Amino acid sequence: MGLATYRKSVSETKRAAILKAAREIFLRDGYSRAAMAEIAREADVSTATLYKHFDSKETLFAAVVQDAYRETDTSMFVDIAGKSARTVLKNIAALYADQQFDGQMNDLLRVVIAEVPSAPDLAREVYRNSVLKRYGHLQTTVEALVARGDLRPHDASASVRHLAGMVKEFVVWPGLFALGFARPGNMDAKIDACIDAYLKIYGTRPLESAPSQEDKIGT
Amino acid sequence: MGLATYRKSVSETKRAAILKAAREIFLRDGYSRAAMAEIAREADVSTATLYKHFDSKETLFAAVVQDAYRETDTSMFVDIAGKSARTVLKNIAALYADQQFDGQMNDLLRVVIAEVPSAPDLAREVYRNSVLKRYGHLQTTVEALVARGDLRPHDASASVRHLAGMVKEFVVWPGLFALGFARPGNMDAKIDACIDAYLKIYGTRPLESAPSQEDKIGT
Amino acid sequence: MGLATYRKSVSETKRAAILKAAREIFLRDGYSRAAMAEIAREADVSTATLYKHFDSKETLFAAVVQDAYRETDTSMFVDIAGKSARTVLKNIAALYADQQFDGQMNDLLRVVIAEVPSAPDLAREVYRNSVLKRYGHLQTTVEALVARGDLRPHDASASVRHLAGMVKEFVVWPGLFALGFARPGNMDAKIDACIDAYLKIYGTRPLESAPSQEDKIGT
Amino acid sequence: MGLATYRKSVSETKRAAILKAAREIFLRDGYSRAAMAEIAREADVSTATLYKHFDSKETLFAAVVQDAYRETDTSMFVDIAGKSARTVLKNIAALYADQQFDGQMNDLLRVVIAEVPSAPDLAREVYRNSVLKRYGHLQTTVEALVARGDLRPHDASASVRHLAGMVKEFVVWPGLFALGFARPGNMDAKIDACIDAYLKIYGTRPLESAPSQEDKIGT
DNA sequence: CATGAATGAGTATTCATTCAT
DNA sequence: AATGAATGAATACTCATTCAT
Numbered sequence: 001m002g003l004a005t006y007r008k009s010v011s012e013t014k015r016a017a018i019l020k021a022a023r024e025i026f027l028r029d030g031y032s033r034a035a036m037a038e039i040a041r042e043a044d045v046s047t048a049t050l051y052k053h054f055d056s057k058e059t060l061f062a063a064v065v066q067d068a069y070r071e072t073d074t075s076m077f078v079d080i081a082g083k084s085a086r087t088v089l090k091n092i093a094a095l096y097a098d099q100q101f102d103g104q105m106n107d108l109l110r111v112v113i114a115e116v117p118s119a120p121d122l123a124r125e126v127y128r129n130s131v132l133k134r135y136g137h138l139q140t141t142v143e144a145l146v147a148r149g150d151l152r153p154h155d156a157s158a159s160v161r162h163l164a165g166m167v168k169e170f171v172v173w174p175g176l177f178a179l180g181f182a183r184p185g186n187m188d189a190k191i192d193a194c195i196d197a198y199l200k201i202y203g204t205r206p207l208e209s210a211p212s213q214e215d216k217i218g219t
Numbered sequence: 220m221g222l223a224t225y226r227k228s229v230s231e232t233k234r235a236a237i238l239k240a241a242r243e244i245f246l247r248d249g250y251s252r253a254a255m256a257e258i259a260r261e262a263d264v265s266t267a268t269l270y271k272h273f274d275s276k277e278t279l280f281a282a283v284v285q286d287a288y289r290e291t292d293t294s295m296f297v298d299i300a301g302k303s304a305r306t307v308l309k310n311i312a313a314l315y316a317d318q319q320f321d322g323q324m325n326d327l328l329r330v331v332i333a334e335v336p337s338a339p340d341l342a343r344e345v346y347r348n349s350v351l352k353r354y355g356h357l358q359t360t361v362e363a364l365v366a367r368g369d370l371r372p373h374d375a376s377a378s379v380r381h382l383a384g385m386v387k388e389f390v391v392w393p394g395l396f397a398l399g400f401a402r403p404g405n406m407d408a409k410i411d412a413c414i415d416a417y418l419k420i421y422g423t424r425p426l427e428s429a430p431s432q433e434d435k436i437g438t
Numbered sequence: 439m440g441l442a443t444y445r446k447s448v449s450e451t452k453r454a455a456i457l458k459a460a461r462e463i464f465l466r467d468g469y470s471r472a473a474m475a476e477i478a479r480e481a482d483v484s485t486a487t488l489y490k491h492f493d494s495k496e497t498l499f500a501a502v503v504q505d506a507y508r509e510t511d512t513s514m515f516v517d518i519a520g521k522s523a524r525t526v527l528k529n530i531a532a533l534y535a536d537q538q539f540d541g542q543m544n545d546l547l548r549v550v551i552a553e554v555p556s557a558p559d560l561a562r563e564v565y566r567n568s569v570l571k572r573y574g575h576l577q578t579t580v581e582a583l584v585a586r587g588d589l590r591p592h593d594a595s596a597s598v599r600h601l602a603g604m605v606k607e608f609v610v611w612p613g614l615f616a617l618g619f620a621r622p623g624n625m626d627a628k629i630d631a632c633i634d635a636y637l638k639i640y641g642t643r644p645l646e647s648a649p650s651q652e653d654k655i656g657t
Numbered sequence: 658m659g660l661a662t663y664r665k666s667v668s669e670t671k672r673a674a675i676l677k678a679a680r681e682i683f684l685r686d687g688y689s690r691a692a693m694a695e696i697a698r699e700a701d702v703s704t705a706t707l708y709k710h711f712d713s714k715e716t717l718f719a720a721v722v723q724d725a726y727r728e729t730d731t732s733m734f735v736d737i738a739g740k741s742a743r744t745v746l747k748n749i750a751a752l753y754a755d756q757q758f759d760g761q762m763n764d765l766l767r768v769v770i771a772e773v774p775s776a777p778d779l780a781r782e783v784y785r786n787s788v789l790k791r792y793g794h795l796q797t798t799v800e801a802l803v804a805r806g807d808l809r810p811h812d813a814s815a816s817v818r819h820l821a822g823m824v825k826e827f828v829v830w831p832g833l834f835a836l837g838f839a840r841p842g843n844m845d846a847k848i849d850a851c852i853d854a855y856l857k858i859y860g861t862r863p864l865e866s867a868p869s870q871e872d873k874i875g876t
Numbered sequence: 877c878a879t880g881a882a883t884g885a886g887t888a889t890t891c892a893t894t895c896a897t
Numbered sequence: 898a899a900t901g902a903a904t905g906a907a908t909a910c911t912c913a914t915t916c917a918t
Contacts, residue, residue, distance in 0.1 A: 030336045032251030046879045114333025127396040162385045169384030177346040201419045265904045468774045470689030484900045552771025565834040600823045607822030615784040639857045703883045
């Protein structure tokens with residue numbers, strides 16, 4: 001049994017190494033240009049071993065994507081107790097931005113989008129499990145804020161998408177068009193401005209602790 | 220000269236046929252999977268003729284993209300005279316949506332995004348000439364509405380991106396994750412909701428002719 | 439008839455332009471890499487016109503070669519009257535060297551040799567009409583020198599090849615291995631040394647006007 | 658390790674088969690006309706395997722050339738002890754002729770020369786490692802003969818090239834102009850005549866064991 | 877169980893030659 | 898007679914996947 005355990009752990013190690021290498025290569029080269037042989041070399045395993053773990057290039061890619069989203073998707077629940085609506089929303093947005101930038105989510109998203117014609121199921125799954133699931137979390141939070149009286153009653157399912165759309169405009173969209181798009185210095189101010197806009201519509205208080213954001217916003 | 224004219228017209232015809240076929244194949248298969256031979260066959264020319272017109276696969280793809288954007292980018296100026304802010308913004312949004320859906324812009328965008336690692340210049344150019352240029356047009360219009368007193372004075376360069384972000388969330392974003400994403404039936408209502416949100420923040424009048432949109436919005 | 443003459447002269451002009459362009463391109467790129475389209479462009483004619491004059495690439499190449507050799511092969515007769523054997527042989531060798539270097543003969547030779555597998559007849563013809571014919575001329579001259587008593591009686595058909603072999607070693611051989619091999623500064627001294635060696639064997643006089651060549655020769 | 662050894666031997670076998678096939682095809686068709694697919698077929702491997710062993714057509718060709726010269730270049734040292742100058746030189750010349758004819762060196766040389774425009778480095782290397790190196794060996798031998806008193810003191814670096822030039826005239830030169838030029842029956846007599854000429858200039862003894870070569874020489 | 881050599885189908889690109897005007 | 902656009906066959910090279918050891 002000790003042997004079996006040992007073997008299993010070795011196997012798991014290799015699997016992790018393959019996933020790491022594959023992520024790197026897929027992100028750098030895109031799906032089509034990524035070569036299985038290079039992934040194997042980078043992971044320091046033989047191609048045969050690679051195929052022992054993942055049936056095909058497609059399977060491997062799907063695993064890379066799942067793996068990347070597994071790290072992120074649960075972490076967006078926040079405790080609203082003792083925090084203003086603004087603070088809560090800012091925290092969530094900051095978390096989201098962190099994930100996009102630090103986890104190379106934009107690069108990954110780009111590859112997933114690229115493979116829509118040949119892997120439509122994967123893209124749909126990513127959309128559901130990542131995009132829509134986040135909206136769900138956000139909506140739950142927003143509804144809690146409404147219940148607490150920090151936000152006016154409204155259709156939260158629509159408002160969260162408005163908010164998300166505004167934030168993505170700065171956090172995701174430019175990253176789709178450039179490799180390695182990094183967090184600009186004024187990112188926080190831009191996100192603040194989105195939340196301000198949101199609170200102007202749905203907030204119950206005049207403009208709680210509103211920073212004079214208008215002068216900070218430029219391009 | 221008759222000969223030259225004849226040849227030119229034949230050549231133009233073939234060029235157009237190639238572009239059409241290339242667009243179709245690129246949109247269907249993505250860049251990497253698209254085969255020059257198939258494009259040639261679809262355009263009913265030989266591969267050599269194809270290469271007479273376009274130096275390489277990359278060049279051809281760039282031409283397809285330019286071609287697609289040429290059809291759209293000039294058409295977003297609207298006359299605001301005699302129209303309410305809401306009407307003006309709705310018209311622009313509708314125009315944008317039309318372009319995205321009818322011109323297969325989402326599919327094209329996906330392919331451009333896919334090629335960021337290998338054709339970063341093309342992507343940057345698309346981002347500039349298409350995305351940013353549209354924001355410029357929209358900003359001009361918004362500033363005119365401000366000048367007319369329909370909107371409150373504000374940083375229009377930021378607000379147009381907020382508006383665009385909200386609209387894209389419904390018009391573009393889902394289209395990146397699915398082949399042939401078509402305009403959903405409730406698209407107009409969703410766009411209306413975005414504009415309502417925008418006018419709630421920047422509008423000068425209470426809520427001019429506001430439709431009760433909230434009950435129409437679901438998923 | 440005036441018209442016919444005009445046309446003919448135009449045609450001849452074009453033919454000459456094609457030959458000139460073809461020679462240039464063939465010498466620069468070799469046979470296989472030379473492109474008919476580029477030759478036509480360089481000659482400022484259409485490809486169709488090119489094919490009107492020369493049936494095929496092979497035909498054109500053969501014509502280029504014939505043309506090149508036509509300019510040179512008749513000019514090696516020299517008048518021995520009033521000149522020493524040394525002077526006569528030096529003149530001939532100098533003439534030969536001039537032809538090889540100025541007429542780009544080495545480059546041409548290289549292309550002919552390259553095409554032996556696909557154009558054996560052409561190579562054989564070049565060998566006969568150029569190499570062997572020159573030997574014939576040289577032999578005639580040598581026999582005249584023998585008759586005059588400047589050289590000892592011997593098998594001139596063999597001796598001329600020995601002389602030619604020695605000279606080629608310096609004049610032709612290195613040129614086959616390098617593009618654009620130019621006449622080195624010490625070429626004359628090297629040729630003199632070959633002729634000295636020749637005269638040591640076949641000369642009748644001790645060493646008529648022998649320059650102390652040994653110190654000049656190095657590599 | 659048994660596995661590694663096995664694989665290595667299989668790999669070496671394939672590599673050798675590829676080199677053999679490539680040599681054959683290159684010699685037969687020349688560089689440009691030779692097709693990698695045909696070489697692979699002839700070697701009974703897939704094209705991919707071929708490319709595993711040799712990065713490109715150029716690399717393969719260079720390897721073929723190196724391989725051919727590796728077989729020959731070390732073998733030209735001869736022991737002069739107890740042999741007359743004539744015998745020594747004859748042995749060397751015979752060795753050289755054997756290499757040229759048996760090793761298909763003339764055919765190979767032709768292909769190398771053909772590729773001068775596109776692979777100048779390879780040609781230069783062949784010239785240095787093969788042509789010039791041989792001259793060096795020959796010069797060493799000649800200087801030993803001078804030291805022993807069999808040849809008169811002279812500039813050996815020049816004289817060996819004269820000798821080589823004379824021999825090449827018969828052994829190499831015609832072979833460049835015809836595919837599969839084989840050793841003619843009178844080759845030995847022709848080579849003898851070259852050595853006779855050489856000894857007439859540089860030999861110290863009247864004409865040791867001189868065969869009456871003059872009647873044997875024709876064309 | 878791991879290996880890495882071998883596969884063969886697939887692709888972008890070139891070029892000698894023809895033909896409708 | 899001259900044009901130059903069009904052809905289609907040919908070719909170097911790549912890569913996901915398999916299999917004998």
